Amino acid sequence: MESYVQLGGRRFAYVDFQGPGPVVLALHGHFGRGRIFAPLAAALAGRYRVVALDQRGHGLSDNGGEFTPDAYVGDAAEFLRTLDLAPAAVVGHSMGGLIGYLLAQRHPDLVSALVVADMTVLNEEPETHPVLDVSDWPRRTDSPAALRSAIEARGIPDAGYFLDSAVEFDDGWGLLFDTTDLMASQQALVGDHFDRWTASRQPALLLRGGDSFILTAATAERMARERPGTDLVELAGCGHWLYADAPEVFAREIGTFLDRTRSDNRTTA
Template sequence: MERCAFSRDGLRFSYLDSGGRGRPLVALHAHVMEATTFAPLAKLLAPEWRVIALDQRGHGHSDHAPSYTRTDYLLDLEALFDHLHLNDAVLLGNSLGGINAYQFAARHPEMIRGLIIEDIGVVISDEPSFVLAWEGVFPTREALAECIGPRFAPYLEDSFRKTPAGWKLAFEPKEIVASGKATNGDHWHDWLSTDCPALLLRGRDSRVTTQTECEQMTSRRPNTRLAELDGSHVLHFENPTAFGDVVKKFLRAL
């Protein structure tokens, strides 16, 4: 995937683009992750689909920002669509990216061909303050990984950065806390305001979603299918084969 960039409101945003003549699929990562996480999916979907994976504000190679509101993220997405002249894309989002995806679709339904929402619901009460323990610079990569712990470290490896002073994360934990708190609320209206085809994916071991809420999201919104896969919250990383199979099936139906 080629790394590219655009600017909005004084900030530089980085994204990965698999290129080609395939139909566009815009992929949005979770908090603390970055665009690189979707590189294997881009390879799997080529050449039928052109995968564009954004480093969202404060993540990856994009700039840190003064604020992380819902409006901030949605205007960033709008700028990406304008930059690439997209008007008929599929939006795929994991966690934070999933909220951004269905809220963007609610505001721009004419631009979205379909939605793939990966393990996130519509009534959010996020408390990400545990990430504050990861702040700072560490003498070695191993020390940083040890601080993060074995549960989360595998997901964050793309965000490890070596600096002249030592090892740190690409994101600022205090900014993640602000962003996480800004996602909280009842987003049923956004979810129900579109009717394009949607695939809702839930990990059977997820601590973020419940089967009951996902079933309600499926039954109350037209053209929505629920698929439960082995894994927890980051299914494209934990169970890439099953994730890829169900996504490819959904995209073929479009």
């Protein structure tokens, strides 16, 4: 069940899975929403409290406005401060991973540890195709099946990820996100972010899907090699949506990393 908070004059939705333990802020990717982290939260229950934010223009958070990296980072920082959740471990998938490592660099006091799930620092050609053209996706259809068919007809093999944001409006079935907003968002995040990745010092776990189309093996190895305190784990047989392809392995790797980081912090203290 989503809760709501006002940040900077706009409404944000989030899911607080509650429970004991340190806070884990979960950030989804483009076209996603916070509730995708429910299996992770269940796997970490009793050890960590997962709080998943619907980022601006996604899920039940407000659409419109700016979609720059700085805007996303500002939202996450204000969210942590407003709900008194910091310092938190940050787990980000895809675009959420990029926002996670920018947040760690810009606001080190808010981030205790970092998990980046299948996101590159070279968000540009030829490393990846950073923009999915959704400009002609239908605004409304008669049914979820029709919406799925329309999306898959545009070259998407399986529209299931996107249909997690499908809801019934007064005038038919559509997606919670605005396609114009998310075209702007994708374009604003294009670029080489390597220097900002290496500028943070929190312990980090980089997860790569073995069949990823976003993060090449060579770039993942460079990211781990050139940023101190970064562990790299490749999930064989997984694609970009590795949290759905291998949820148990995904949660186990994150839980093990967070446990180790927590233990190291206690020893240092």
